[in-house]
Amino acid sequence: MRLMVTGGAGFIGANFIKHILRKYPKYRIINFDKLTYAGNLDNLSDIAENDNYDFIQGDIADSNAVSKVVGSGIDAIINFAAESHVDRSLDDASVFIVTNVVGTQVLLEAAMKCKVGRFIQISTDEVYGSLGASGYFTETTPLRPNSPYSASKAAADLLSLSYYRSLGLPVVITRCSNNYGPYQxxxxxxxxxxxxxxxxxxxxxxxxxxxxxDWIYVEDHCRAIDMVLHRGKPGEVYNIGGGNxxxxxxxxxxxxxxxxxxxxxxxxxxxxxxxxxRYAIDAGKIKREFGFEPTVxxxxxxxxxxxxxxxxxxxxxxxxxxxxxxxxxxxxxxxxxx
Missing domain, CATH: 3.90.25.10 (UDP-galactose 4-epimerase, domain 1)
Structure with a gap:
């Protein structure tokens, strides 16, 4: 399988690339990353010489650069690329709109044109807003984002689902709780x-x-995305949580x-x-369908x-x-x- 991983030099993306190359050594990965302040190739120095790994510096909002990569033959796109820090979105939301919304649209359009077999949109539980003292977010909880960051991610989610519902692109969305671990x-x-x-x-x-x-160790999150990549149903949303x-x-x-x-x-x-x-995830769906359980x-x-x-x-x-x-x-x- 030939994968395009966007934002692969960031925290979760880098851990995911390493997970995939360990588990599926014959897969080929193209890491497409703009290398903003949070992107760091040192996160991937130990696999830089792997014959099945390539890095291309590029912006997901650049349609020409994206089309060139997707047009080379891609089986699946896993979109980690995002501006993700709430505080920075409160200072200036413009880059969040460009990367998280426009960039996602550019990827979706390229995936449509090139008939990519699967598009995984990596999202966040923050799109659901805030909980009270009780209750959990489910995949059907209404989206009520409260920051420019979470609003941009909610917009990208809805845009991604529209490409499935209206155009038939095989999109799957994951929404995860707070990650922690190496390279953050x-x-x-x-x-x-x-x-x-x-x-x-x-x-x-x-x-x-x-x-x-709700905290989840990054390797557990990567295992869950792996399951969704290979077994997720197009048009579905999967919550991922650590139960912590x-x-x-x-x-x-x-x-x-x-x-x-x-x-x-x-x-x-x-x-x-x-x-x-408060955020709290009901991850019952991914457990029922794929048997996912956090291990850490x-x-x-x-x-x-x-x-x-x-x-x-x-x-x-x-x-x-x-x-x-x-x-x-x-x-x-x-x-x-x-």
């Missing part, structure tokens, strides 16, 4: 807090820290305890506008993740220079303390 860019909560705890710097917690997320609901403050305290750092490093800062209170316990997964960052301090140091320093200063150091 340290603007996200877990790697950010690990990096700060390593250096005994304050851990900036939004608001009261009681926001709840935890408050952000619990994650914060776990990381501090691992490093034996004091809780006084917790720094509560002004909350994010429109911050969703949250506490063990966090320990593995922490050890990875400790053992890859050079990788982390490269990322936390330049543009990242300015971003960190603006969003955390200059943020109002509470």
């Amino acid at each position: 860019f340290p603007e996200k909560l877990i790697p950010l807090f690990i990096a700060n705890a390593m250096e005994e710097k304050p851990l900036p917690v939004y608001g009261d820290g009681q926001y709840i997320r 609901e935890r408050e952000n403050l619990w994650i914060t305290e776990f990381i501090l305890a691992y490093f034996k750092r004091p809780k006084t490093l917790i720094m509560h800062v002004k909350d994010r506008p429109g911050h969703d209170r 316990d949250l506490e063990e997964g966090l320990k593995q993740t922490i050890r990875w960052y400790v053992n890859n301090a050079e990788w982390l140091g490269k990322i936390r220079s330049g543009e990242y320093k300015e971003y960190y200063k603006k969003h955390y150091l200059e943020r109002e303390k509470i």
Whole structure:
């Protein structure tokens, strides 16, 4: 099988490429990535010389570049490429519209023209909005995104489904809960807090820290996408969750305890506008249809993740220079303390 993986130099995309090459060594993968701030070829340095792996730098919103790759003969497109950080979408939503909406449309159009056999749209549980103290998101939960980021992903989902319903393109959508694991860019909560705890710097917690997320180890997510790629039904949506609901403050305290750092490093800062209170996924459908079960316990997964960052301090140091320093200063150091 010949796969086009967009955004394959990012966190989840890179882990997925490695998963596929381990499990299906005869598959051929074309990694198509723009290499924005979150794309990093160091994430794939160990497979760069693999004969069944090729990297092409390109923008999914560039129809000529996309058509050239898709026209070379692709069996399936797995679209990871996205601007994905809520805070950045609150600063400037324009790039989220271009990449997440226009880019997805460009891919869909190329897939139609070239008769690609399967299109997997990688989405997020954030498209559902926020839950109260109880209940779970199912695949039929109405879409009620609250940030420009989640709105752009919801738009891409609806656009993708329209290509199935109106044009017959075999589209499948996955919506996953919060991922964590190796190679995650340290603007996200877990790697950010690990990096700060390593250096005994304050851990900036939004608001009261009681926001709840369902966490899944990235390798478990990759296994689920693998199942959907090979067995998912066109036109269907599959929720993917880890069954690990935890408050952000619990994650914060776990990381501090691992490093034996004091809780006084917790720094509560002004909350994010429109911050969703709770996400929780009902992943019963993918379990019933494919037998998917997460295999990595949250506490063990966090320990593995922490050890990875400790053992890859050079990788982390490269990322936390330049543009990242300015971003960190603006969003955390200059943020109002509470």
